[in-house]
Amino acid sequence: MRAMLGTLLPLAAGMAASAAFAGEVQVAVAANFTAPMQAIAADFEKDTGNKVVASYGATGPFYAQIKNGAPFEVFLAADDTTPAKLESEGLTLPGSRFTYATGAxxxxxxxxxxxxxxxxxxxxxxxxxxxxxxxxxxxxxxxxxxxxxxxxxxxxxxxxxxxxxxxxxxxxxxxxxxxxxxxxxxxxxxxxxxxxxxxxxxxxxxxHEPIKQDAVILSKGRDNPVAKQFEDYLKGPKAAAVIKSFGYQL
Known part of the structure; x- marks a missing residue:
């Protein structure tokens, strides 16, 4: 019994340390992308050990919140113009904006x-x-x-x-x-x-005009490696399969 405890204790300590060092990223997500995002976030956490803390809503109000200092680190908009506007206003990580889906x-x-x-x-x-x-x-x-x-x-x-x-x-x-x-x-x-x-x-x-939906790393996510990790994951094949399954084009 004592030997078993000796084996389990370091294992438990290692798991606790791993959990303690797991990172997270705050993501503002356009409401239309709620279901795909929930699936992608679950896969991301399972595959990386890091967590997505997502907030869902309309793109316009998110823009105002970001301008007013909201703690979001990544923004998945329902259009391409709002992220571009934030980019022009110096509120994003340069070079991080890309189209993650085209909606229907x-x-x-x-x-x-x-x-x-x-x-x-x-x-x-x-x-x-x-x-x-x-x-x-x-x-x-x-x-x-x-x-x-x-x-x-x-x-x-x-x-x-x-x-x-x-x-x-x-x-x-x-x-x-x-x-x-x-x-x-x-x-x-x-x-x-x-x-x-x-x-x-x-x-x-x-x-109607194309519903191109852009994602971008915001200034508040500049120094968070999980923000970049999540954006890369969003560009990957596993996320792409989820996005397509909900009727989006890539």
Whole structure:
């Protein structure tokens, strides 16, 4: 028994020391990327021993928080313009910005068969509420307004639009039935090649500007090696497989 304890004690001490030296990185993540990020963060922690502390929300408010000194070290935005703006303002690690995914927009209803595969339900205009994310704060909301404009439906549906603060809230409006349908990120309703529930129309990319999503290491992550390690991991094949499985392009 004493010999066994002699073996276990150094092992336990080594595990405790390893845990004590494990690092972490604070990451601001666009709400549309919540599910992929949760999977990638779990893989990252398992593969490296380091932890991702993620906060999820709309890109616009994250920009304001970063400008005001929020402790984020890496930013995964829902567009490419916000990280570029932070870069021009000297609030990032030079050379760290890259496009980690290109998103797709979907018109979705929690009801099966409600949304047809050509989006004709929009033109019929027989719904009461249409959910979108705030176009001033969330790039997917902006893409939704661009699609409506291209379809010539902006005025027709204007009185029926309900805005979520971010894409997660817009999706919740639809999921709870407070809106019959809404524009969401495809990644919120898609996994491994299929829609996970309800009915949806994947909005053609020609109806809106490309939703290029950039990541960047922020100034506060400059001296944290885990920030660079995580960004490299995000560029790797394991993360790429996760990202693709949620309907994003790379």
């Amino acid at each position: 927009l979907a018109l979705w209803s929690a009801r099966k068969g409600y949304v047809d595969d050509k989006g004709e339900v929009l033109k019929k205009n027989q719904f009461t509420h249409l959910a979108i994310a705030n176009p001033k704060a969330a790039p997917y909301g902006l893409a939704a307004t661009q699609a409506l404009d291209k379809l010539g439906l902006t005025q027709a549906v204007a009185s029926k639009i309900v805005e979520g603060q971010n894409i997660s809230q817009a999706q919740q409006f639809v999921a709870t039935g407070n809106a019959e349908l809404g524009f969401v990120a495809l990644s919120q309703i898609y996994k491994n090649g299929k829609i996970t529930g309800g009915s949806a129309w994947i909005v053609p990319a020609s109806l």
